[in-house]
Every structure is written in C-alpha cells, then in structure tokens.
Amino acid sequence: METVTDIDVAVVGGGIAGLTTAYRLSRRGHRVEVFEAADEPGGRMRSSRVDGWTMDTGAETISPYGYPATWELIKELGLEQAGALHRIRHPVGLWRGGRTHPWVGHPRSLLAGAGMTARGRVQLLRMMLASATRSGRVDPDRPEDSGFGTRTLAQYGAEHGRELLDNLLAPVSSAAFGWLPERSSAAPMLAIMQGTHGIYRWQTYRDGQDTMARILAQHVKVHLSRTVTAVERDGRGARLAFADGTGLTARAAVVTLPSPEIPALRPDLEEGEREFLEASTFTTMIRVCVRLDRPLEPRRTAGQPRLYAFVMGPGEDSLLSGGTVEHNKCPARVPYGKGLVTLLISPRRAAEVYDLPDGQVIDRVLDEGERFIDGLRAAYAGHEVVRWRNGLPEAPPAALALRKAFVGRAPGPVEYAGDWIYLRPSSEAAIASSRRAASRVAAWLAR
Structure with missing residues (x-):
C-alpha cells in the first residue's frame, strides 16, 4: 500500500542553496515547501536597506x-x-x-x-x-x-x-x-x-546580494519563522519536527543548513555522513x-x-x-x-x-x-x-579526504545542499550543490 505523505519534498533552510533546490524540484513537477527559521529568506545572502544605503550580510x-x-x-x-x-x-x-x-x-x-x-x-x-x-x-x-x-x-x-x-x-x-x-x-x-x-x-x-533570493522566493512556497528541530528518516520518506511541537512528513527532505548545525538536527545520520559533516568546519x-x-x-x-x-x-x-x-x-x-x-x-x-x-x-x-x-x-x-x-x-584536509565517499553515496530520503559540500564559500558552490541535490532527490523519488 502506498504511504501517504504531506508533501513531496521538504527543504530545510531558505538560503540560496535551499531556494534553488526548491526551485529546481518544483520545476520538475514536485510539491516542494521551504522552511526557514528567520523572518525573511536569503540566509547568508540577505541585504538590509537604510535611507538609501544597501548593505549585504555577506560579500558577494x-x-x-x-x-x-x-x-x-x-x-x-x-x-x-x-x-x-x-x-x-x-x-x-x-x-x-x-x-x-x-x-x-x-x-x-x-x-x-x-x-x-x-x-x-x-x-x-x-x-x-x-x-x-x-x-x-x-x-x-x-x-x-x-x-x-x-x-x-x-x-x-x-x-x-x-x-x-x-x-x-x-x-x-x-x-x-x-x-x-x-x-x-x-x-x-x-x-x-x-x-x-x-x-x-x-x-x-x-540592488543587493539578496536579488536572486528574493526572486526565487516568489517561485516557491516558503514558510518563514518556521524552525525545524529534527529531520529523521521515516520508512522510505522523511519526517520533520518543528519548534512549535508540530510535525510533517515528506517523500524526501533536503537539509541546507551549515554543516556544523546538521548533526544536532539529524539523530539518525547515515554511515559516511556524520564523519564528513563533522570534518566540514x-x-x-x-x-x-x-x-x-x-x-x-x-x-x-x-x-x-x-x-x-x-x-x-x-x-x-x-x-x-x-x-x-x-x-x-x-x-x-x-x-x-x-x-x-x-x-x-x-x-x-x-x-x-x-x-x-x-x-x-x-x-x-x-x-x-x-x-x-x-x-x-x-x-x-x-x-x-x-x-x-x-x-x-573551511576546507580542512580531513574533510577533503572524506568528500569523495560522501558525494558518492547512494541517494536517500534525506539529502543535503550548501556551499560546504564543495568546501568553498561562494554562491556558485551553493547553487551547484542544489542542482546536485535536486538530481539526487529526483532519482530517489523515481524509485
């Protein structure tokens, strides 16, 4: 019997990696929703505006x-x-x-x-x-x-x-x-x-480094001020828990937070994931x-x-x-x-x-x-x-040595995106990682 889930894909994190992942998957016809803890999307690619000055949160x-x-x-x-x-x-x-x-x-x-x-x-x-x-x-x-x-x-x-x-x-x-x-x-x-x-x-x-994030957020469903506290594998899908005590099931989830924040969110990390995540500082x-x-x-x-x-x-x-x-x-x-x-x-x-x-x-x-x-x-x-x-x-030698095994593992119901996957801080790394994550999720859902 087919398992009933709330949505196809839940994306945790509304930064550029999360928004791009959601955009790519929604273009493939999947029901995708983004959950962002902050009160606006963009993550480290946000901008603030004061009296005609536009100030970026990160160099871009x-x-x-x-x-x-x-x-x-x-x-x-x-x-x-x-x-x-x-x-x-x-x-x-x-x-x-x-x-x-x-x-x-x-x-x-x-x-x-x-x-x-x-x-x-x-x-x-x-x-x-x-x-x-x-x-x-x-x-x-x-x-x-x-x-x-x-x-x-x-x-x-x-x-x-x-x-x-x-x-x-x-x-x-x-x-x-x-x-x-x-x-x-x-x-x-x-x-x-x-x-x-x-x-x-x-x-x-x-008009500021948040330009792409603002436009992407118009193309996907984004929930702001929605803090995810846990992402766990649930059979062939994933289950999310939120800070307000509610939960949600999805056929797949993509976690796009910085790597040091992920182990606390993922109590059931797969073999080969934890080592790379903990090495990616x-x-x-x-x-x-x-x-x-x-x-x-x-x-x-x-x-x-x-x-x-x-x-x-x-x-x-x-x-x-x-x-x-x-x-x-x-x-x-x-x-x-x-x-x-x-x-x-x-x-x-x-x-x-x-x-x-x-x-x-x-x-x-x-x-x-x-x-x-x-x-x-x-x-x-x-x-x-x-x-x-x-x-x-960063690009610690230990993370570089573990990277091949991490990126080469089989697709699963919980995937990842973020600049840390390529061990370099740039929007290019984040966007490239989201394209990769979208392909892996699509391959998993096709099973």
Whole structure:
C-alpha cells in the first residue's frame, strides 16, 4: 500500500542553496515547501536597506568565468536582461607599508606588482603556468582528486613561494573566505582561482546580494519563522519536527543548513555522513557596514586607481582582514555624495569581539579603520554589525579526504545542499550543490 505523505519534498533552510533546490524540484513537477527559521529568506545572502544605503550580510561578487551554475540560473531568471547585474570597474588592493597596492589577484599584477617584489611575481607566474598543465589543474567538482592532495595553503606556499602565500593566497583567503592558511586545503581555493582567472571582470547584483533570493522566493512556497528541530528518516520518506511541537512528513527532505548545525538536527545520520559533516568546519564571520556622509577609501598614492576592496598584507597585526569600498563597487547602493565601506574582522580576531555589544564593536572598528581610511570616524553616519557564527565553510584536509565517499553515496530520503559540500564559500558552490541535490532527490523519488 502506498504511504501517504504531506508533501513531496521538504527543504530545510531558505538560503540560496535551499531556494534553488526548491526551485529546481518544483520545476520538475514536485510539491516542494521551504522552511526557514528567520523572518525573511536569503540566509547568508540577505541585504538590509537604510535611507538609501544597501548593505549585504555577506560579500558577494560573480565572475564571468568559473560560475556556470550561477550564470545558468541568472539567465533562466532573466536577471541579466533585466539589468540586475553591475560590472565592478575597480581593482583590489593589498595594504602594505602604509598604503594600498592595486591589482591583487588580477593578471595585471604580474606587471604592477600588487605589493610583491620581482621574486614574488616570478612565483606568481610559475603558479599560473603550472595551472595550465594537467597536473596543476583542479576540478572544482572533484577537488579531492587533484595532484595537490590535502596539502594546506600554508604547505602549498612553502613549496611554491613564501611571498606568493604572504602577498596573495593568505590575504585573499583570509578576507574573502575567512580562512587560515594552516587550516584549509589549497585545492578548493586553487580551483576558484583557475576557474575565474583571478579577480578579473567581476560583477555584483546592482540592488543587493539578496536579488536572486528574493526572486526565487516568489517561485516557491516558503514558510518563514518556521524552525525545524529534527529531520529523521521515516520508512522510505522523511519526517520533520518543528519548534512549535508540530510535525510533517515528506517523500524526501533536503537539509541546507551549515554543516556544523546538521548533526544536532539529524539523530539518525547515515554511515559516511556524520564523519564528513563533522570534518566540514566553518569559520566565524563578522562584517561591519559603516555608512559615511562622504565617499572615502583606503590610502593610496596619487595616480593609482580607486579600489573596490583591500586586503591585509604580511606583517600587519590588525583587527581587520580587509574591507570593501561599496560606493566604488556599486554606486547604485549608496545615496549620491555619500559613502559606504564594509570592514571585515580577521578570522584570527573574531572570537575576541563576537559577543561584544554593537557599540563596542563599532568603536573598535572605527579606531582600527582609521589606520587605513583617513577621516573614517569623522565621516561616520551609521553602522550595521553582521555576525555569523557559522559564516564561511573551511576546507580542512580531513574533510577533503572524506568528500569523495560522501558525494558518492547512494541517494536517500534525506539529502543535503550548501556551499560546504564543495568546501568553498561562494554562491556558485551553493547553487551547484542544489542542482546536485535536486538530481539526487529526483532519482530517489523515481524509485
């Protein structure tokens, strides 16, 4: 006799991975509902709006290269034709020696230097040439199969050039990924660098990084302020329990929360799941958005281009790992004549400020920010402190070693999606994981 269930698929988490998974499955004709604990969808890709300023909860840029799953969805939703994307015209700078050095991660850095000596540029050139060889390539879908094995970024830097690590890999991974070079494997980051050709011709969403989430939420059924407390296998289906004491059955469920939050939700984790989930750690992310009464930017020399972001160079003992100059990144997000910068707390220092009141955090950030942006405190017009305990997935060697078994297991009634499945923090990883989860769920339901 056929088992009666409430819906076909329950998706736990209304971030970009959950919304995209629901969208893909609903397009296949399945009855799908999303359950989100927060009072709005988007997860780590939300934006807030205050008096004409648009502030993102997480950094979000899109490369024209190496983001196939993202661009497929952008085109499917008509975002490109609607003018929802903005081309970022300015480079990233490395803070070193009291000023910024532009073109970090850009092909032009081979000539401009980006804070590196001639030796460092040679190391960069060697890395770029090695990336063009079969042994030096990293498949973003299978980073565990690369020739770099589970080497950390620190180990990779020791082998390929200390200056390359100190002036490029470590600063960019710290600011953009929240990674510590000694904790995360090199292969997932190299996959990003190779796929995107570096920080080159990047784009962003003109009206905030929540653009795609807002549109996807219009295409699927989303329940907000609906906290799921347990997801268990129920015969050939799944059962959800909610914080209000109610429950729901589904033919399948997809859990899209950060990996550290999943074991508490899944008392019956399958063999091979728990090991990978527990090895897939996250770093804490703290972003401080500072509204300004005038446009400011990090110190630079005359004749150098304006920057859209900056990262810390070697030897800079700072509370910050870098920041984004939002009015240069996308002027449409800031009132005319005003400014907006987002300052990122270093992953090495996040624990010391995470639990402080917002007032104390902004005081420390403004004091520290004055080292890099002249007049920051005088131009201050407001702020927003964004905290994510599980903000950015790391790529620990243990997780990389376990990944093949996790992604290769047979489909079941409870599946997963999220950027952590690819061990790299990006919307591309989240969207790619949702496409994979939708295919696995469809295969399970077809049985």
